[in-house]
Each structure stands twice: as C-alpha cells, then as structure tokens.
Amino acid sequence: MTPLTQIETTPDLVDQVYRSLLDAISEGVITPGTRLTQEDIAESLAVSRQPVLQALRLLKKDGFVLDAPGRGVLVAPLNVGWLAQIYQVRSALDALAARLAARSRAQLDPALITRGRAAARGDNVKAMMTADADFHGAIYTASGNPLIAQSAQLHWHHIRRAMGAVLQVSTMRESIWDEHEAIARAIAAGDEDRAESMIRQHGEDAGYNLARLLTSALQQPAQAAP
Numbered sequence: 001m002t003p004l005t006q007i008e009t010t011p012d013l014v015d016q017v018y019r020s021l022l023d024a025i026s027e028g029v030i031t032p033g034t035r036l037t038q039e040d041i042a043e044s045l046a047v048s049r050q051p052v053l054q055a056l057r058l059l060k061k062d063g064f065v066l067d068a069p070g071r072g073v074l075v076a077p078l079n080v081g082w083l084a085q086i087y088q089v090r091s092a093l094d095a096l097a098a099r100l101a102a103r104s105r106a107q108l109d110p111a112l113i114t115r116g117r118a119a120a121r122g123d124n125v126k127a128m129m130t131a132d133a134d135f136h137g138a139i140y141t142a143s144g145n146p147l148i149a150q151s152a153q154l155h156w157h158h159i160r161r162a163m164g165a166v167l168q169v170s171t172m173r174e175s176i177w178d179e180h181e182a183i184a185r186a187i188a189a190g191d192e193d194r195a196e197s198m199i200r201q202h203g204e205d206a207g208y209n210l211a212r213l214l215t216s217a218l219q220q221p222a223q224a225a226p
Contacts, residue, residue, distance in 0.1 A: 004029075004044040017045060017055035025064050026161040027126055030075055036065065037072035063158070080211050083162050086155045087207025093152050094136060095200040097143040102187045102195040106142035108135075113181050120173035128167055129160050135180050139187070139199070166213040176206070 004020055021041065024030040036056070038049045045052070056073055059065045065073040116131040133156065140149035167173070179202045186195035 004041070013047060013051040014054045014058075017041070017047060017051045018058050020045060021055060021059060022064065022157055023126075025059075025075055026157055026164055027129075028161075028164040032075050032077045034075045035068055035072050036075065040072075064161075078162060078165060078214060080214055083158065083214070084207050084211050086158060087203060087210065090152060090155070090159065091200050091203030091207065093148050094139065094203050095196045097136075097139045097145070097148045098183065098187060098195040098199040099192045100143035100145060100148075101139050102190050102192040104142070104144065105188060105190040106139075107188050108138050108142065108184045112138055113177060113184065116177045116180060117174070120177055125164055125167045128173065129163050132163070132176075133160075139183075142187070162210055162214055166210060172209060176202075 004024060021030070021036075030036070038052045038056070041052045041056075042049045056065060060067070060073065064076055066076050068074040112131070112135045116135060119127040119131040122128075136152070137149065140152060179198070183195060183198050183202065186198055
C-alpha cells in the first residue's frame, strides 16, 4: 500500500491513526477499492495494531471503509448521488450563514482570498481544500450561529474526499475564488439578499460541477480498458 507518514505514540493515538487514514482517503492518496489491513497500517505508521483496529471501526461507522471478503477492509467507493445531496444541504447552510453575516456587515479577512488564490494556482490539493474550508468557516463564524458550523462539519470529510478526486483536473479553480470574493463583498456591504443568493448558487454550481467531474473521473478507467 502507499506509505503513510509515521506518527508518535500519544494518549490520543486512536484519533491520530484515524485522522492519518482519513486524510489519506480524503486526499486520494488511498484510492477507492484499496484493501487495508491492520498489519500494513500498523507497520506503515509504526504503531501497534490495537489503535489501528479502533480507528478502522470509526472509519467504517463514518462510511469511509467497508467490510472486505477475507482480511481487512476496503476503502468505500465514491457515491456521486449522495455527494450531490450533501451539497444541497451545504448550500442551504451556507445561504443562512451568509445572510446572517451580511446582517452584521461582517468583514471577512482579505487574506482568506489571497491564500485561496495562491492555492488555486499551485498543485497542492490539500492546500486548496483547506483554503476553501477556511473561507466557508469564516462565514459560519461571522453568522454568529455556532450550529451552522457544527452541522456543516458533519459531512465535510466526504466533500473533501470528492474534491480531492477532481481538483487535480478541474479548470475552475480561479473562478471559484472570484465567486468567493464577490460573496465576501456582498456580506461586507450588508446586502443580505445578494449574499444569500450568490452563495446558494455557488454551492449548487459546485455540487453540479463536482458530480460531473467526478462521474467523468470514475468512468475514465473503464473507457480506457480494452
């Protein structure tokens, strides 16, 4: 399997193993259908098998791995239809957050846009996803309603996994940050209707484009086969 970065033994070792595997799955380092075994993971991370077993149980509960015939588990396939439904929910949460943030004329940190544009011009997929999460997270915070962030966080890793699968081939990186900047301006101006409408459309477009690109990416190996 793909080598993973070794981690130090600490009291929250299970959480560290869980997050290490989740990052690798979300970023596409470990691809759908890959078989994972306790022995291989423990050796790669230089930990015992017990925290690996518990981490795999958590990943299974969260829908990232499935039981496999024989030994180990398999990384779950990406479900395009379900991801589209997640984006519908996220769009609604974003719309509420933007309206509330605009009501208080929140001023989002311009560095969020600067970092996002820099990430979009690079090749680091993790940096792109982090920048996107930071921007939306700033709006959730500015909304003043902590339940919005808590609700959005429930599905972030599944969104992140889908983003990791398509960002490398996406041609819309810069335009996404054009939209982010326009949304930030509408919030700062206190234009609740415009901020809500723009971010809702932004989310719906993102869900549609993600599903389209992801479907194409998933079909590509089958088309290339003889």
